[in-house]
Amino acid sequence: MAGLTGHPVLEIGDKFEELQNNIFNNNKNKEVIDKAGLVVKGEENSNNNNNNQGGERDMAPPTSNSLHRSGSRPQLDLSKAAIQGNSEERDPTILLPNQSDDISHFALDIGGSLIKLVYFSRHEGQSIDDKRKKTVKEISNGSRRSYPILGGRLHFVKFETSKLNECLDFISSKQLHNGRIDSHYWNSEAPNKENAVIKATGGGAYKFADLFKERLGVSIDKEDEMDCLVAGANFLLKAIRHEAFTHMEGHKEFVQIDHNDLFPYLLVNVGSGVSMIKVDGDGKFQRVSGTNVGGGTYWGLGRLLTKCNSFDELLELSQRGDNRTIDMLVGDIYGGMDYSKIGLSASTIASSFGKAISDKKELEDHRPEDISLSLLRMISYNIGQISYLNALRFGLKRIFFGGFFIRGHAYTMDTISFAVHFWSQGQAQAMFLRHEGFLGALGAFMSYEKLGLDDLMVHQLVERFPMGAPYTGGKIHGPPLGNLNEKISWMEKFVLKGTEITAPVPMAPPGTTGLGGFEVPSSKGGTLRSDASALNVGVLHLVPTLEVFPLLANPKMYEPNTIDLSDHCELEYWFTVLSEHLPDLVDKAVASEGGTDDAKRRGDAFARAFSAHLARLMEEPAAYGKLGLANLLELREECLREFQFLDAYRSIKQRENEVSLAVLPDLLMELDRMDEEARLLTLIEGVLAANIFDWGSRACVDLYHKGTIIDIYRMSRNKMQRPWRVDDFDLFRERMLGSEGKKPRPHKRALLFVDNSGADVVLGMLPLARELLRRGTEVVLVANSLPALNDVTAMELPDIVAEAAKHCDILRRAAEAGGLLVDAMTNTLDGSKENCSSVPLMVVENGCGSPCIDLRQVSSELASAAKHADLIILEGMGRALHTNFNAWFKCEALKLAMVKNQRLAEKLIKGEIYDCVCRYEPAS
Ligand SMILES: Nc1ncnc2c1ncn2[C@@H]1O[C@H](COP(=O)(O)OP(=O)(O)O)[C@@H](O)[C@H]1O
Ligand SMILES: CC(C)(COP(=O)(O)O)[C@@H](O)C(=O)NCCC(=O)O
Ligand SMILES: [Mn+2]
Known part of the structure; x- marks a missing residue:
């Protein structure tokens, strides 16, 4: 069959079809292809475990090991994770009793009206023991900083001073007062409970010192209230971006x-x-x-x-x-007139409560x-x-x-x-100040020596708003949340009570x-x-390993979000988009956890929690700080993780990777038959066309539910005629291939910010990476630390690369040189270990778990990798359009995406849905 647009590479579409036919002629293989998902119609939604025999392993929750491998932004404390019920059963529920409970420090501000408590919970150190270990070492060149500050989370809680007992109960139940407080990480001088000392400020630090000793066995180290207020305010004003x-x-x-x-x-x-x-x-x-x-x-x-x-x-x-x-107004005194000579209008209050004098009214009136x-x-x-x-x-x-x-x-x-x-x-x-009442408590907290908190920089703090936070933080409350089940039951009660938060909120x-x-x-x-x-204060995550991306041309002026949600129409539109996507997302999430009753319950709770966030933000868009689309998309991922959906699209991703890897060799062969110029164009077309495989776009999800991958891929290729809506390809081609016989120098190192799993990364970005490698450019694939929609993660990439490398020498040698093939392919075909001199292909994690990327807060390994890079390729809507579309870099940048949303297409590029963006910018 001829290529769909007459372009030779489109034979790859035929290969897809061929593969599909071959497989369907073979019953055994049919199962494979069903699983692999060439036909994608709604099959994921099965809640029936029996339908799923072939895919059991895909659907099983990841082991704790796989989680610990990833994440510059740690999300879950898996220590003492235990299986609930029968460990033999499929997809058993895992309880995380210590989630966020490894508490090492807390401080109090006991005021005349309220007690403010700030506590710190720490995560276990996260070691990188994946296949990228060597890459990471090489990239960072052994120069990784050792940080004096520990990663963890700061939580904010308040109680009424008249209900001091609630505060004491909270401290007891969270084990805040036990011996670990000072013995744990910073201060080894006070190893046991008898010597435990807690920092406190406010009058209550004096008034209630004996009570604390009596009830909790801890001594109070009193800090001056004014010192604390100032220290707290200075910290917040310097360290929190939207304070x-x-x-x-x-x-x-x-x-x-x-x-x-x-x-x-x-x-x-x-x-x-x-x-x-x-x-x-x-x-x-x-x-x-x-x-x-x-x-x-x-x-x-x-x-x-x-x-x-x-x-x-x-x-x-x-x-x-x-x-x-x-109130007595000026008008009341001046017979309804202004006292304009001194600039007082008739409605100015002349005397607060002044009318109560002349009135014959009593209080009850x-x-x-x-x-x-x-x-x-x-x-x-x-x-x-x-x-x-x-x-x-x-x-x-x-x-x-x-x-x-x-x-x-x-x-x-x-x-x-x-x-x-x-x-x-x-x-x-x-x-x-957003943390209005917590200044003193924060200051007291900071007075612990050796905490290093003063040294924290804006980019090392990430504020998150888990649904547990308003509960523990906002409400003057009784017992704390222990585990997820309590949270869910709270959510259920919350909704039953008919609280306004889940009802549609008028703007x-x-x-x-x-x-x-x-x-x-x-x-x-x-x-x-x-x-x-009501709480406008989230949990502050202290992530010392985050850095500002060093290639930003102007970090101070950098604004990640392209869409400004302070425009109410825009806000309403995106809220609707996200709300409408919820049922499908919940289906996928529940299926990813085996469709168990527990998963359904969590799915339901997630939907309610996320809707509650949306309603809250709809009512007060700035409640969690300045709001951009990237924040909303990230909030959704965080909310999924909060309800322990760690990778909702796991099996979809796996299936699409398999299918794409199966046709990759044919694509590479077709590419190799082309001359350099045709190949470059085909490669860029390939990236744009394959970016259609995006489970975050409503329009695309509709497509997947209606058609097969092959239909979609075809449609996408058909859209590839140039000029694209934004088309700087000629400039890019000139930079790559030169003009008038002059060969430009190849790039030294390219950072490829990859997007979706499946065709997007395998048939789009990997072949482009291969081309760069072939030209002698080192390639660093930059992928998410944590899953977000169907985005490929840094953890998943080595296996994908290893599979691709089986059929391609260039990729194999580069992957070996980059340390990606340590386990998968240590030997070459003849059994000898090649001492490779090729340029390396590497993988680094970007430090985030969202479809977008805020380049002010990236992993230290990405920051290190960036130091030698002279080309950045940002791919996909999230990374190249919703964020970073207007970002300028110190090196060359190529922004590639298919616009899979009509409104965004109109707004951003005055185009139509499925139009493409190929924006090339020289170093600025
Ligand atoms: N839930 C609440 N209960 C009591 N007072 C509250 C509450 N929320 C806000 N307030 C107000 O906050 C004041 C206490 O503020 P705060 O900064 O905690 O000072 P203090 O350290 O003197 O207790 C109260 O006097 C009251 O005006
Ligand atoms: C979530 C996404 C940013 C992911 O796009 P990608 O980066 O994978 O190209 C995108 O699918 C999106 O903006 N979706 C919401 C809009 C919509 O459903 O039309
Ligand atoms: Mn994506």
């Missing part, structure tokens, strides 16, 4: 803090009382003022006046209040809603005004507000911002508080979310 934000008239905007231009600033901590601290540097500060009218005043007075039972109830009341019924609003406004405004006056005293322009009085509450922040803006005539700026229009001048706010925000979902 500080402004909040004006309902609009939240994250502020990029320049580390070299942070000081001086005014820190205002609004707890029970208020402290105002002028901060000039690390450990350099002065408490310049304070006010006793603070959070305790609002909550205390509010409780007396309204009979509310909780702080949140009081805050929620304020949202339905009208303060004009109780006032609406609690109005009282709460008037009180909140009075206190917030007063704090803003005093803060400004202190900033003025010292010539400070920036004021950061922390403390749990703020509680992420729009109206409170708007009122404070208004006061600062109004009195400073726009000269000073109020900013808020809040911008400007929710509408606090222009002293006008009556048009709205005071929506219903206050229950504590369980």
Whole structure:
């Protein structure tokens, strides 16, 4: 059969068909091909284990070993993992009792109202014992840094001080107080429980020291509260990318803090009382003022006046209040007129609660809603005004507000911002911190010696928002979550209660508080979310091995996301896309775990958890920091992992790899028959065409459910006519092959960021890698550390390369030189060990587990590999379009992708779905 577009390589399509026919003529092989999935119609969804005889091994959960091999971003603590129930049964449930529980340090801030607890959980060291060991060593050239900081996670929890027992129970149940605290990693001087010391700050560190000794047997090492607040604030402002934000008239905007231009600033901590601290540097500060009218005043007075039972109830009341019924306005005094001579409008509050004097009303005659609003406004405004006056005293322009009085509450922040803006005539700026109330506790935590936390850099911290976090972190709660089953039952209860979080949430229009001048706010925000979902603070993962990708031309200006989700239409569109993809994803995930009842339950819980995240973000897009599409796609993968779906597309990937590897030799033969120029074009076409095998795209998944791989591949090849929608191929060809007889020098090292398993990597990227190798260019295949959709991982690549190398000398020699064939093919065909002098083919992990890549946080091995690279090839929508489309590099870059989403095609390249991008950029 002739090639589908007349191009010779398309015979590969015929080979597919031939393979299919041959196999179907043979019953034994039919099973293989079914498994291999040439026909892909919905076969994955079988929940019946018996249908699955041939694929048992594919479907089995990976061993703990395989997990430990991977991951610059450790996800699971598998220590003491145990099989639940009968270990003989297929796909038994694995319990991870110690997931995130290897706790080595914690610190407390015991305040007048709340106890804040920060604890650190550490992961076991992750050794790289896979086939890439040699590669990794060679690439990093033995120059890997040894980091003083340990990887792990920081968790944030709070309790009411009046319920100290809950806090003590939490500490006991998490074994926070046992002997490991100081004996574990940093401080070997206090090996036993009797000597255990915990860092604590706040008045309660003094008040409750005896109780801690009595109940937990630990001594409290008291840290100064102001020292801690400043240390905590400085750490957050330097280490967390999206920590500080402004909040004006309902609009939240994250502020990029320049580390070299942070000081001086005014820190205002609004707890029970208020402290105002002028901060000039690390450990350099002065408490310049304070006010006793603070959070305790609002909550205390509010409780007396309204009979509310909780702080949140009081805050929620304020949202339905009208303060004009109780505040005396300028208009009330001036007969409805402005006092324009001094710039006061009639609606300006002249005297908070002033109307209560002249009224004949008693307390009962006032609406609690109005009282709460008037009180909140009075206190917030007063704090803003005093803060400004202190900033003025010292010539400070920036004021950061922390403390749990703020509680992420729009109206409170708007009122404070208004006061600062109004009195400073726009000269000073109020900013808020996402970890608002945890400054002191963080500071106390940092006071442990030898922690090295101060040295952590922004790129070494990754914030994650597991569903367990709002539960343990946000809610003032009882016992902690022990294992996944508890989490699931919590999720079930959560939904049964009909909490708003899973219901479709209407988009809040911008400007929710509408606090222009002293006008009556048009709205005071929506219903206050229950504590369980209100937390804007995730778990901070400390990953010392992450680095900034060294080939970014301008790391400071780098923004990974191409699509800005602050545009509400865009946000709504992508939320819909992800929601609609959920049922299919859950099907795949459940099937990947053998379709057991446990897997179904987890699948259901995952769907609810992820929907809850979406609903939360829909309501408040900036809740978890600045939101881009890459964050959403990563959140989905993280959420799958949280519910222990470690590789939802495992069997699909395996099947597509097998099929593609079977036809690879024919493709290579066809390529070798071409001249250099035709070959280069065919190779690039091959990458673009095979990028269609993407289980993350709705359109593609529909295709797979309707047709066979061969149909899809054909359709894809048909789309390959040039010019592509973005087509810099001629430039690239010139760089590779030269013009007018001049041969350019080959690249020294190319980094190929690979994307999907199956045809994409085997028939697209590997042949391109082979071409580069043939030209004398070293090739580093850069793949995910953890699975994401059907993306190939660094762990899977050596086996794929080894299989491909069986049929190709170039790949074999290069893979040997790169140390990829240590186990698979140590000997050449004649049995002798070749001393290869060929350029190496290597594999490195990229440090992430997402379809996109944020190049500010990559694995150290990728960073090392990048140092000698002069060409980067980014492939696929996630890595080359959703992220990095606008990124500039210090070396040449080729961005290749098929656009498998109509809207993105229109927006990004003014094209159509299945259009292709081949963007070549010289070094900048
Ligand atoms: N769930 C809550 N319970 C009690 N107070 C809360 C709650 N959430 C926010 N607050 C407010 O936060 C204030 C305490 O803030 P915080 O920073 O913890 O200070 P402190 O260290 O003085 O306890 C309270 O006085 C109250 O205004
Ligand atoms: C998840 C993906 C980025 C993966 O694409 P890839 O990087 O594999 O080319 C892409 O499939 C995607 O953007 N999907 C969501 C949009 C859609 O379903 O149309
Ligand atoms: Mn992909």
